[in-house]
Amino acid sequence: MEEEMHTDAKIRAEIGTGCSPRGPGCSLRHFACEQNLLSRPDGSASFLQGDTSVLAGVYGPAEVKVSKEIFNKATLEVILRPKIGLPGVAEKSRERLIRNTCEAVVLGTLHPRTSITVVLQVVSDAGSLLACCLNAACMALVDAGVPMRALFCGVTCALDSDGTLVLDPTSKQEKEARAVLTFALDSVERKLLMSSTKGLYSDSELQQCLAAAQAASQHVFRFYRESLQRRYSKS
C-alpha cells in the first residue's frame, strides 16, 4: 500500500522548452524533473535533459566527523558516481566544480559543524552531463530544504569548427565540437558561478557563449519555477 501511495504522490513536471530566442541549432532539449522520489535521503531529484539523466540525493544538515568539521559553516560534500565503473579522476574534478558552485549558493553559516552531502548518480549520459548534474543538484537541495541564497543552473555550449554555437549539445555534437563550455549561473542576476571549458575558442566567442547561456538559463529557471509550483499545488 505504501509504494502505491508514493507512486501516486510523485509529481512529474515536464515541459518541452522548444527554442531559445536565437536561431536554429540553439534550442535546449526536452526537460523533465521529478522530486522527492527516494525515501531515505532528505531531498532527492531526478533531472532529464533529452537523453541525459542524473539522479541526485541530498543528506543534511547531518552529523559530521570531527576531522572534517568547519567551525563556522557547513561542510559540503559532493559524490558523483558514473554509470559504469569506479569513480575516477574526471569524476573527482567534476565533484569539485559542483561543490564550489553549491558552496557559493548554500547558506552554510546557518548550520555550522554539520555536513551537507550531495550524491549524484549518472543514469544515462548523452551529452551536457555536467550541466545536468548541476541542475539535479540544485533541485535536490531545494527539495531537502537546505537554505540557499539563490537557485543555480548549468548550461553547456559547444562551438563548431566554423564557429556555430550549439546549446545543450548531444554527445555526438560534443565530440565533433572544437570547444565545449559549461557555465553555472545563479538565478538572481544570472551571474556566473562556475565555468568549465575544454578546447580552443577566442575571447569574443567566450562572451557570445556566456550571453547565450544566460539567455538559455531563463528557460531553465522558468522550468524550475513551474515544476516547484506544481509540486506545492498538490498539497
Add this chain to the structure above:
Amino acid sequence: MAEPVSVAAEYLAGSRARAARTVLGQVVLPGEELLLPEQEDAEGPGGAGERPLSLNAGARSRVRVVCGPGLRRCGDRLLVTKCGRLRHKEPGSGSGGGVYWVDSQQKRYVPVKGDHVIGIVTAKSGDIFKVDVGGSEPASLSYLSFEGATKRNRPNVQVGDLIYGQFVVANKDMEPEMVCIDSCGRANGMGVIGQDGLLFKVTLGLIRKLLAPDCEIIQEVGKLYPLEIVFGMNGRIWVKAKTIQQTLILANILEACEHMTSDQRKQIFSRLAES
C-alpha cells in the same frame, strides 16, 4: 560586447523585488526578495521613489515584522531562502507587522528552542544522557531534568528508551539541550514514553498539519480505535493501540495521510470502521 550587457539589463529589470503582501499564499523560490509593507509605500506608484512631505523628516514609523523560517533579513528586505508558500500571521495584539514565514516541505529536523520532540537515548555518560533527536547532533539531557529527580533519586532511563521532552537550548552554535520538565518543575506529559507502541517517521509538514488546532484527521482516528499517540516536532510519531494489528493500521494511515485528499481519507476510515 554590447550583447551581454543588453541581455543582463533585461534580467535585472525582471528580478525586481515584489511586495510581500502580493505574494502571500504563492510559491516563492530561494533568491527572491520581498518588500515589507512600509517600504512599498515609499517606492510610490510612480516608482520614482517619491516620498510624502512630512514636517518631521526622521520620524518614519517602522513596522516591526518578525522573520520566520525560510526568510532572512537582507538590508531592508526579506530574502527567501527556502522554497514553499509564503504565509503571514497578523499580530494578536499590540504593534508589529506580524510574522512572515515560508511553509516548506522538509524531512530533516533542525532543533528549535521550545519544540517538543521525541528522542531516543543513545548513551549514558556520567550525569547526562545523549539523546538522538534526528538533527545534526545528539541533544544532551541531564538526569536532574525529570520530575521529582534528585541526586539520590535518579530516573529510570536506559539506553534505547524513548523520551518526550522540549529544547531549552537550541541554536546553531551550541549543542542542543533538552529537559523533561516545564518551567514550573512539572512533567506535563514529558518524560520516558512507556513500553510497546510503534515509533515511525513522517515529514515535518505532516506533523504541523496534524497538530493544527482544527485537524480532522486526529479526531477521526480517535473515533476508530482507542489509542495513545505522541507527536514530536522532529517528524517522529509514537502510537499505541490495543493490539499490534491496530497499531500498524494507525501507523499506515498516518503515514499515508500526507498524500491523500480528505475524500480518500474518509473512504478509508469508513472502510476500516465497518471491518
